[in-house]
Amino acid sequence: MRLLGIETSCDETAAAVVEDGHVILGAEVASSSRLHVRFGGVVPEIACREHLRCIVPVVQAALDGASVSAETVDGIAVTNRPGLVGALLIGTTAAKALAWAWQKPLVAVNHVEAHIYAAHMTFSGLAYPYVALVASGGHTSIYLVRDVFTHELMGATIDDAAGEAFDKVAKYLGLLEESLHGGPAIESVARGGDPDAMDFPRSLIEEGFDFSFSGLKTAVLYRCHGQDSSLPTAAPRLSGKELGDVAASFQEAVVDVLTTKLIRAAEAASVNRLVIGGGVAANKRLREKLYQASEEHHLTVFFPPLAFCTDNAVMVAGLGYHYLAAGRTAALDMDTQAQVERV
Ligand code: KG4
Ligand code: ZN
Secondary structure: OOEEEOOOOEEEEEEEEEEOOOOOEEEEOOOOOHHHHHHHHOHOOOOOOHHHHHHHHHHHHHHHOOEEEEHHOOEEEEEEEEHHHHHHHHHHHHHHHHHHHHOOOOOEEEHHHHHHHHHHHHOOOOOEEEEEEOOOOOOOOEEEEEEEEEEEEEEEEOOHHHHHHHHHHHHHOOOOOOOOHHHHHHHHHHHHOOOOOOOOOOOOOOOOOOOHHHHHHHHHHHHHHHHOOOOOOOOOOOOHHHHHHHHHHHHHHHHHHHHHHHHHHHHHHHOOEEEEEEEHHHOHHHHHHHHHHHHHHOEEEEEOOOHHHHOOOHHHHHHHHOOOOOOOEEEEOOOOOOOOOOO
């Protein structure tokens, strides 16, 4: 079965054609990230305008890349929650229009569950149950995943997401230029730094499965700009060596917390598989530390390929296949949801 997937929950307009939940025939992503940099965060109106401009060419490019026509697509999967409502509306409206025009079934996909599913694109035999972490710009949550449809929330951030902390710290360090996504810039500067140089806080590390990253973010802000700073406008007063040390120490604090909580969750749920998804899953230090900790605790950890950690439509079409195969389709009056209730 062949699905067209569409993703527009934040600042990426993406489309993909995937067969049987794991064979990628075509994929396309356009990002408006660089347009938001001077505002310091995603501006929903700008994201929406770019989605509107890009949605048709991106869908067309994915279909062309896959060399498939409307007749050979079996269904359309689209992210309808959670995300920026205006942005979601553009993807869902495009998907509904195509479903109606082509007379194909429509499938609604949860963006966070799609991030978890991304690992299945490479590991098609990945078995359930497992514990999954989604760490992105908007989410940091741990789930016990019992099957492709059943995700039980074990813990989540009580304030900022891990990716958001990477983005804000990159801003404090003057590293945001081309994109709002600060993770890759932090990772690259951290390579020359000492992860033990500064003892940044690891909030809530001692207990449970919830996260808190806002104290860490503030600690880095004070370290770079002084205690009297609110929001930095000037470039930080740091030398090259200090910059590397701050980035490496910050990254280490995030990675320590994510690793500790995941291992604890796997032990509490008595599972021996871990799955990581979301933009932060692209971080090499996180991968290194989790592979090492998993080996020590006799667990196996599965990461998606780098290209499917950040927002994409391959994971949407991949997960959508299982919904379509099970007959769990959506009506053309399907809604979008900004937030998904904490269960
Ligand atoms: O999953 P994603 O594309 O969008 C959301 O659903 O939010 O994740 C984007 C987030 C950004 O905060 C970005 O800085 C972070 O993922 N990210 C990284 C890396 N690559 C992307 N964080 C740490 N290290 C990376 N290599
Ligand atoms: Zn995402």
